[in-house]
Amino acid sequence: MGRKIGYARVSSVDQDLSIQKAALTADACDIVFEEKITGTKRAGREQLDLALKVLSKGDTLVVTRLDRLGRSLRDLANLAHEIEAKGAALRVLEQSVDTSTSAGKAFFGMLAVFAQFETDVRRERQAEGILKIMADPKKRREKYPGGKPRIDRKQILNLRAKGFGPSAIANEMGISRMSVYRVLGEAESDAPR
Numbered sequence: 001m002g003r004k005i006g007y008a009r010v011s012s013v014d015q016d017l018s019i020q021k022a023a024l025t026a027d028a029c030d031i032v033f034e035e036k037i038t039g040t041k042r043a044g045r046e047q048l049d050l051a052l053k054v055l056s057k058g059d060t061l062v063v064t065r066l067d068r069l070g071r072s073l074r075d076l077a078n079l080a081h082e083i084e085a086k087g088a089a090l091r092v093l094e095q096s097v098d099t100s101t102s103a104g105k106a107f108f109g110m111l112a113v114f115a116q117f118e119t120d121v122r123r124e125r126q127a128e129g130i131l132k133i134m135a136d137p138k139k140r141r142e143k144y145p146g147g148k149p150r151i152d153r154k155q156i157l158n159l160r161a162k163g164f165g166p167s168a169i170a171n172e173m174g175i176s177r178m179s180v181y182r183v184l185g186e187a188e189s190d191a192p193r
Contacts, residue, residue: 002058002088006032007051009039009068013178020064023093029062039067042075052079057087065094066108073116080108151175156183 006029008020013036024032031054035047042048048069055061061083063069069090070076080099083090089100090108098104152173159169166184170177 002056002060003031004029004060004062004091005051005055006062007048007068008032008034008064009045009048010036011038012036014176020068023064024062027062027091027093039069039071042070042078052082052086055083055086055088059086059088060091060098060100061088062091062093064092066092066097071116071119073113076116151179151183153183153187156180157187160184 004027006021006024006027008017008024010017010020015036017034017036021032021034033047033051035045037045039045051061066076069079080090084099089098089104091098091100092108095107097108099108155173156169159172164172166177166180169180173180
């Protein structure tokens with residue numbers, strides 16, 4: 001019997017991987033690759049590429065949900081073919097998919113089609129909602145006042161100089177801890193040595 005290679009992914013740095021990692025560990029994965037990157041495209045997903053690179057004949061790639069692998073039918077189909085070409089299988093825990101069986105392969109194909117359909121419907125709804133808002137000048141100003149507010153780097157550094165920790169700074173400013181860590185890391189690397 002081959003190894004179980006786990007893959008966990010969330011779309012942004014503010015999201016947490018712990019639930020996925022716990023499920024993959026409980027499923028006895030030998031190794032878990034994890035990353036925080038969007039799943040809309042395959043490009044740039046280095047940990048997924050590494051997971052696929054270490055897969056060999058008899059191994060199984062394990063994910064918690066199908067959308068952790070990808071959101072487009074083409075990407076999911078390409079991944080399934082790539083895994084199959086290595087003589088490995090794909091297992092999706094929450095949707096009970098196991099491509100080492102004929103039924104699992106068929107079910108995977110159906111899930112991939114529905115995942116693509118769901119993504120397309122969501123995109124259409126978003127486009128309709130944006131068009132509706134953009135048609136009304138008053139709503140447009142309310143919903144789209146401008147870009148995202150910028151993080152006040154100076155305020156973060158001032159609070160840090162006053163002895164505030166990263167969590168306290170994040171709470172004080174209403175931003176994520178990761179944003180605070182990023183600014184503090186940048187300030188540290190910019191400091192003269």
